[in-house]
Amino acid sequence: MTQNPEGGPIHGSVHHLNPETLHKNPAFTQVINVTGSARTIYIGGQDAVDAQGNIVGKGDLAAQTQQVLLNLRNALAAADAKPEHIIKWNVYLVQGQSLQAGFTAFQQFWGYQPDPPTITGIYVSALAHPDFLVEMDAIAVVPF
Secondary structure, X not given: OOEOOOOOEOOOEEEEEOOOOOOOEOXXXXXXXXXXXXXXXXXXXXXXXXXXXXXXXXXXXXXXXHHHHHHHHHHHHHOOOOHHHEEEEEEEEEOOOOHHHXXXXXXXXXXXOOOOOEEEEEEEXXXXXXXXXXXXXXXXXXXX
16 A cells, blocks of 8 residues: 555545535536545446347347446446546437437436436437447446
């Protein structure tokens, strides 16, 4: 473990900030400040494919969102992290898809968290495969 100049261990921390000058929404945090020693995990864009590469939920945004979130959970587990360590989500939805259908599936996965991550939702014209309706990437921080 790293030592600070006074001889004690340096610990990492994650602070969720919702300044009074910004809108407060229980679904996301406006600012997250990471200090000290921590592991940062970057998860690349996940699509609705299973471990064999088969597309899951063709034409069904909720089913695809569930598969994407399962893939994210598996990616986190591979890095010895959990969903509550996510500090940043990027969600890419194909134009014309219902944000509500995706959000409902997301809430089932995420549940209520007292300190939700920052989230960016982006509508795109297309993703890497024409059957993909949603893609997500994430950043997780695990303090030491």
